[in-house]
Amino acid sequence: MGVFSDPTNRDLYVTGFLWILKLTLASSVCALVLGTLLAAMRVSPVPVLRGFGATWVNIFRNTPLTLIIFFCYFGLYSTLGFTASNDIDLNNFWLGVIGLSVYTAAFVCEAIRSGINTVPAGQAEAARAIGMTFRQTLSLIVLPQAARAVVAPLGSIFIALTKNATIVGTIGVMEASSAMKQLINDNGNVVFTIFFVFAGTFAVVLIPTGYGFGWLANRLAVKR
Template identity: 70%
Template sequence: MHVFQDSANVDLVLNGFSWILRLTLVSAAFALVLGILLAAMRVSPVPVLRGFGTAWVNIFRNTPLTLVLVFCYFALFSTLGLKLSDNIELNNFWLGVIGLSVYTAAFVCEAFRSGVNTVPAGQAEAARAIGLTFSQILRIIILPQAGRSVIGPLGSVFIALAKNSTVAVVIGVLEASDAMRSLINDNGDAVIEIFLVFAGIFVLFLVPTGYLFGWLANRFAVRR
């Protein structure tokens, strides 16, 4: 473990994983909101909204994340001039958040749509019978139950997002995979050691996260 006896290398690792954590949490928040909106569109009675939601899901679920992030950098930033910060690191970070959010929202949408399908149709029909609008039915009756039933699948999406965050290195976000590459370049005789440390950190973070979502799913499951 001689590589990590150097405090500079330890700081490099911590900085890399701090970017991973920030990318994951911020992107998860945006993806959750966007995914719920897309799910509402996919079950909407308005054909245009259903078509938009379906197109979004089909496009992003079948497009490699790397291409999405490269598009954000070269199309949004380089071509269209979208500048989110004067600091290049923060600008790349926010471009990464955009790419990860729109990509992950497609999977969040499908998770929520599967949850919507678990809600008995009779509840929505009864709500329509007493005069509730589609948006009221969705907000008051369907989404609260669907949200509780998809905690487990959302946990899997969150874990996948945390791992996918390492792809942001392609647009210059100095996260964990970039830190790993730098350490390997400077310490070619310790490749296995470096790999095991980085893999171990991911395992130590993501395995308990998986158990937490599993516990939450059982704790808040809808009992029918």
């Protein structure tokens, strides 16, 4: 553990996980909003919206995340000139958030759609019978009930998102995996120590998170 007694190494370790936390939080919010909209499209009575939602899911769910992150950097930024900030580190951060969000939204969409399918069809039929629109039926009747059934799947998706955030290091964000690589390059004699500290940190954070989502899912589960 002597390697982490050095303030410079310790700051690098802390900074790496702070970037992971920021990437996870920002991407989780964006993916949840986008995934919910895509799920609404997939169950929409409008064929064009259903087709768009299905196309999005099939493309992004079957495309490696690394390629999406590279496209955000080399396509959106280098080729098209898209910039989210004048600060290069912050710009790379937001490019990473975009890539993680569009990728994760495809999985969020399918999780929410599976939750929608658990709601008895009679609920939506009754809502339509009293004159509610599709949007009202979905937002006021169906989604609140579906949300109780998708807590555990969404928990698994967001845990996977936390681990996937390490890929953003490929475009220059100094997140945990990049910090670990730099520490190993500078301290090659303690490779196993560095690895177990970083892996252990992920485990300490994500294992309780998984149990927390499981507890919440059981708490909110509809008792039949």
